[in-house]
Amino acid sequence: MKKICFVIMGFGKKTDYSTGKTLDLDKTYKNIIQPAVEAADYQCVRGDEIQEAGLIDKSMYALLMQAELVVADISTFNPNAIYELGIRHAVRPFSTIIIKEEEGKIPFDLDHNKIFPYRHLGEDIGTDEAKRCQDELKEIIINITKNTFIDSPLYEFIKDIKPPKIPVAEYKKIIGDLAQKETHIFAIVEKAKDHMLENEFTEAAKLWEKAAVALPSEDYFLQQQALSIYKSKNPSEATALTDALRVIEKLAPEGESNDPETLGLIGAIYKRMWFINSDTECLKRAISYYQKGFQIRNDYYTGENYALCLDIISSIEQDECEKNYYVISAKKAREKIIKILDNVETSVNDGNSNIEYKWAYATLANCYYGLKNDEKAFLFENLFVQFSEAQWEKDTFFESKERLLKLVRK
Structure with missing residues (x-):
């Protein structure tokens, strides 16, 4: 032995x-x-x-x-x-x-x-x-x-x-x-990840819930459970978003959290709610959560989505001063993100790229599309697609890109 x-x-x-x-x-x-x-x-x-x-x-x-x-x-x-x-x-x-x-x-x-x-x-x-x-x-x-x-x-x-x-x-x-024993928590987690790679989000959510019940002190399990629920759109997209919000809010009582992962997920849920119901309050909440996540850690994921939501709210704002404020704030956020990811871009310019920077490539692509630099945007888009492992990852990127281009290329 x-x-x-x-x-x-x-x-x-x-x-x-x-x-x-x-x-x-x-x-x-x-x-x-x-x-x-x-x-x-x-x-x-x-x-x-x-x-x-x-x-x-x-x-x-x-x-x-x-x-x-x-x-x-x-x-x-x-x-x-x-x-x-x-x-x-x-x-x-x-x-x-x-x-x-x-x-x-x-x-x-x-x-x-x-x-x-x-x-x-x-x-x-x-x-x-x-x-x-x-x-x-x-x-x-x-x-x-x-x-x-x-x-x-x-x-x-x-x-x-x-x-x-x-x-x-x-x-x-x-x-x-x-x-x-045939089942351990780590095995449950690996199986849940496999389901997510196959776009089987309902099955993944059940496994993340099982892991979260077994170890309630692990925030990661609740975060992944919420993500899987809202991606599942089961039994309907609106219901799934409400269910996902109920799960993730366990980590943010009364809306308070200092964890960028949690803040980013709550922001994503409210953003998706806005797409369904056009309730401006949902959009404002998405902006608030994304902004906080961006400020806490210079997190490029929350920063990119913060900029997108600013573009969205500028498109429905009637006051010209407010509209211009949102547009300028989105531009500054994207410029800041590009600086944050300078080492990633430098690595690509030197001929080095790898899967570890997959989501950074997606963020850089969207930031450059938002700043109307299509040549650089297309470069990072191709890198993201090259390294994407799951179809839902590509679907998320292209949905966001399409929405962004409609907003900034009027």
């Missing part, structure tokens, strides 16, 4: 509020941690794979105590991951590796620990960086396996204390029970 590496980390897309950067932690697990761990000949078990309730259960405690190796990703400072790392340090003197995305501050209580850094692009991790991290993390694991040394601050500073032990028979039973 292979030795077990237990991985504690957040999952899904999480925002690091110290940097304003949103990371897809699932990509960290799949592109760095899991390949490195398995290459070092360990069985890799992720924390969410054994949780079927919102509380840490005996399986979690058993693995924190007995797993031959623990990798703890503290990126975005997920509270559950920090708590579980504390438990590990309390019950095991050695064989714990801490990793973190390179940007952002490290909490005071952890800044004296050796931490393995990696570079995340947000949506994904670059191929070269993933390979570098896999190789280096594998070597660290092999070194730890061969040479036992204390890495827990508790056992380093307080001598002659003995770590607690779990009975061998009980531990073997827990591991055996885990092996017999």
Whole structure:
């Protein structure tokens, strides 16, 4: 039986509020941690794979105590991951590796620990960086396996204390029970993503709901559930939007949130409502949520949609001064987004393009269409289409483009 590496980390897309950067932690697990761990000949078990309730259960405690190796990703400072790392340090003197995305501050209580850094692009991790991290993390694991040394601050500073032990028979039973389970949260999430790629949004929404019920502390599941519901248009588009809003508002009580992902989704729902009912209040709410998301993090997705909604409201505004204000504000927002994505555009100009910047290409295309620079817009549109994996992604882009051109090319 292979030795077990237990991985504690957040999952899904999480925002690091110290940097304003949103990371897809699932990509960290799949592109760095899991390949490195398995290459070092360990069985890799992720924390969410054994949780079927919102509380840490005996399986979690058993693995924190007995797993031959623990990798703890503290990126975005997920509270559950920090708590579980504390438990590990309390019950095991050695064989714990801490990793973190390179940007952002490290909490005071952890800044004296050796931490393995990696570079995340947000949506994904670059191929070269993933390979570098896999190789280096594998070597660290092999070194730890061969040479036992204390890495827990508790056992380093307080001598002659003995770590607690779990009975061998009980531990073997827990591991055996885990092996017999056919469904884990991570598996549910992967299946939900597959349904979304196939435009099967009703089925995806059910799976995201199942994951959200199992782990109510994970905002990502509710966000994806809301997105899938409103994309499903089931049983009707208007009803689906109302249902989606009811789900996502759990993360924004009384309309308040500082998470750009949540703000962007609420904005998208209200924008879609405007397209159905032409209620100006829906459009104003969409603008408000998109604007806040753009201001909080310079988020190009919310910024692009903020600009589009400004164009829409300018088209129905009767007061010429207000109309001009909206038009100028949309122009300034697009110019700011292009500056934000300067590194992406520079990379393309240098002949480098990849799927990691897929949605950035879509945003740049729409921004350049809005600024009437069709040559650059067409370049980024082609790149987006080249890297799009799902039909709904293309449908969303071309619907937005068509609406934008009607507004700015009168």
